[in-house]
Amino acid sequence: MWALAQYQQDPEAVGGLGLSALVSVLPLAVVLVLLGALRVRAHWAALAGLGTALVVAIAGFGMPFGMSLSAAAHGAVFGLFPILWIVVNALWVFNMTVATGHFDVLRRSFGTLSIDTRTQAILVAFCFGGLLEALAGFGAPVAITSVMLVALGFAPVKAAVVALVANTAPVAFGAMGVPVITLAQVTGLPLDVVSSTVGRQTPLLALFVPLVLVFIVDGRRGLREAWVPALGCGVVFALGQFLTSNFFSVELTDIVASLAGAVTVFALARVQPNAVWAARKPALTTGGSSTGTPSTGGGSTGDGDRDPEETPDSPAEIRKAYAPYAIIIVVFALAQLPGIKDLLASVKIAFAWPGLDVLTPDGARDKVNDFSFAVLSTAGTLMVVAAVIVAVVLGVGARRTITTWTTTVGELKWAILTVASVLALAYVMNASGQTTSIGLFVAGAGAALAFLSPVLGWFAVAVTGSDTSANALFGSLQVTAAQGAGLPPELLASANSSGGVLGKMLSPQNLTIAAAAVKLDGQEGTLLRKVIGWSLGMLLILSTLIALQASPVLSWMLP
Template identity: 70%
Template sequence: MVSVVLQVPPYQQDPQAVAGSLVASALVSVLPLATVFVLLGVFRLKAQWAALSGLVVALVVAVAGFAMPVGQSLLAAAHGAFFGLFPILWIVVNALWVYNMTVATGHFDVLRRSFGSLTSDRRTQAILIAFCFGALLEALAGFGAPVAITAVMLIALGFDKLKAAVLALVANTAPVAFGAMGVPVITLAQVTALPLDQVASVVGRQTPLLALFVPLLLVFLVDGTRGIREAWPPAVVAGVVFALGQFATSNFVSVELTDIVASLAAALAVVGLARLQPHAVWAARRTTPVAAVAGTGDGGPGGDAGRGGAGGSDGPGTSGGADGAEREPQDSPRDVRLAYLPYVVIVAVFAVAQIPGLKGALDSLKLAFTVPGLNVLTPQGRPSSTMSYSLTWLSTAGTLMVIAGVIVAVLLRVGAARALRVWGRTVYDLRWAIVTVAAVLALAYVMNASAQTTAIGLLIAGAGAALGFLSPVLGWFATAVTGSDTSANALFGSLQVTAANGAGLPPELLAAANSSGGVLGKMLSPQNLTIACVAVGLEGQEGTLLRRVLGWSLAMLVVLSALIALQATPVLGWMLP
């Protein structure tokens, strides 16, 4: 028997393929992105259909505009979609599976009541729930879950519906870049071919500065200037501890653990401060159970459960409930311990996986290959990184979440059959998100492989020093439209690196700026606005909610852009690793 190996002729990227002009090539390359943004923002098409439409346009531009062979274009799309499934969606599905098990067993309700018993002051509740616990949920799941869950919890404690939604959206900023066990940063490193630790280190020197101000902003949103005067201690402590935790963990410990460590440290710091200052007005604890006005059901984040309204002022004081509602049940210390246990298990599993000797052994179990039939050369004639796939399948965050989930299921006495049913329901609930993420990654890989991204990046590089200020705006815009910092990094990460190289700026700086800017666009995305409105029972009021958060998003974006512009100069260049 004679075996025949088919040698695929290489495709060499040409950023000036359209009419021999960089400008023409860049303008044509914008069409796939414009398709996604216009279909989402103007025609309000669902994200999955907009992403699939953009993918089709990207394939047409690659073949007709950049002369990429049809077969290789389709292989590039398949490579991107596969990366979207493993490891990205593998992480998200398993993280939400663990959360959904706590909902199905009632332990999440116990956790909600436990948070409410820590303090009766609305301002401190906003810090603990929207900021600290929301950051933990972002770390474990992301993709809208923190907004839905924390908004429901705030309503259950007596917050006004609209204010609860605003607080949940504004709080879901600083942790986003490292959310879902580091998926946005992991994706950014993958599409830019930059080392993960290098990218994470720079992001960890940008987003912590946002964290310093977010708790103070939440206090202001709850109670205005009086809130700042009276409740600044827990806000400052939460912001500083979170920022330090995010910086230290992302730079020196683990990308996946970054938000977990930061959020838990911030929550413990606020609770500890309240114990040291028990008579402070912001540390007041209630002495009687709160009436049950809302709850969480098995529907998961964004479902119909937990839509009950609540009255009462948003100023300081004991949370009130609806007249005639049943009183909250009293949870035993054992119930409370079990409610917190899943998060302890997750932290422990990921911490063990970082032990130096064990980490090396786990990382050695790797799935790595060059995509058969995909033969792409860069304009310089070197093999393109778009051809290679690599996955440390045992140490990846998704697999570690499976291990943690199995342990949680055993400890919470969730039978194997029930745990599998919850996992299946989680996949079903995420079915359209799965399609969207896979399509966006496929689009990004086609654009990268065919040199569409390179053409846009080289043209933008003409902005020179102004790139430092503009680069986070690109990430902000992409996240606002797609609803995902991961998708924004997939779309513009490679473009940022190309522009940085053309302008003589550090590529890791602008790549990180894309993700850091993206965290501020998430509160404006139609996806997140809809999730927030559905969670609190304000369907159809997305426009009202958008107007309430738009100004804060833009203000923080200006501050972040100024910071990154200075990091590109000797003034703050010392901040970079």
């Protein structure tokens, strides 16, 4: 079964390019219909799509049976290492902060920086949600920030809508950069090029998102009274994303941007202490609290989860709550230093994947044949180093640290199966030539493809709920289509991820999480109607930007 006979991809294997492309769409159609129309669980939909891809590869494209299974196995292993290796260890650090109570300290710290609801939306939903996206992802930012906003006094529907809309700009670099890392791997494009290009698209969304949140919370009055923190946070967050993704570290992009945005709002509040949006909670003292709460244009709220008679968190505890993020930044920064970076990168596992000998349509050796795993320099391993230091700083014992890791793996068991299945599906489609068929057919759209490419990513994430999955499914397709249409492949590949972030708020997964978190079970349709306009509006802006970047007008923006 595993005897190696070379397999050369033929994008016209099923009676011409048009029919071959139509048949190649079947695996994707199975996944999207099962998820979007029939509401089948994601792991079952991914497995069904994988089975369909194998059938199409073997029966339609003539790929040897053993080679098709080998391609699937290759994709599944890549899904585990490095993708899920990063996700599990990032969430492990977050779960340690939850277990020790320092997550609640950090949450309260954000909640007490201002009692103005507009400012709280920026700090909690956008900045803190960005931090959660950087470490946890998978719906955690929406679930946690929406609950926090309700605790701060927001109406449930408004809290859910704010959390959903805020969970946009950070998504492409979420989970320590996993969506972008996946995109680079499946397309064969250099990670620094993909990261830099995405980092010149999503930051422009970040400029507007805080202003949108302020408008959702308090309409035109909100924009009139709280545009300073909204614009200031948006600009600094955007700069943080751009600079970190282009010149520093793709994994740290959201952490740096989110913390910088929050610090900016805090600094502006110190500069304008009498501004209505900067109104702060009176200092709490043991045995009572001071009086005279200032009024706010957006309405003031109390901290819903703390007794007003309770002593506030000490400065030492607040520092420890922020410490994990500082530790992660330091660990990743040290790993980028000359000498250390090369040393870490030199330790890797690389070999020709057994059972694969695939040639591209032009006869070159396909990249799908090779497996490579940078053992020490990968973000997942660096997160292990950071986690050990975090455990010491937070006082988590060795047994509890290990238990938290195993619990994290248990929590992610279905996500692990889903990601491994989606990557297996992507590798089978790429190896057999199905992706090439679709890409060459779509390339017929010509210059209009640049405008439409973000829409494809938007649609994929709206259905799958994952920018990582969308990049795995459509990343190579975008590159093939770009090459056929004479467009920069890195531009369209990056547009897939950037467009995908705007589909996140519409995905059934995120809508269900938001509704359940604020106890609005069965009202997903209500939330959808409230966010779809924002999603489509920002998608139109992004598609126009991508089209201009593909033209001489803004081509200078590309790396």
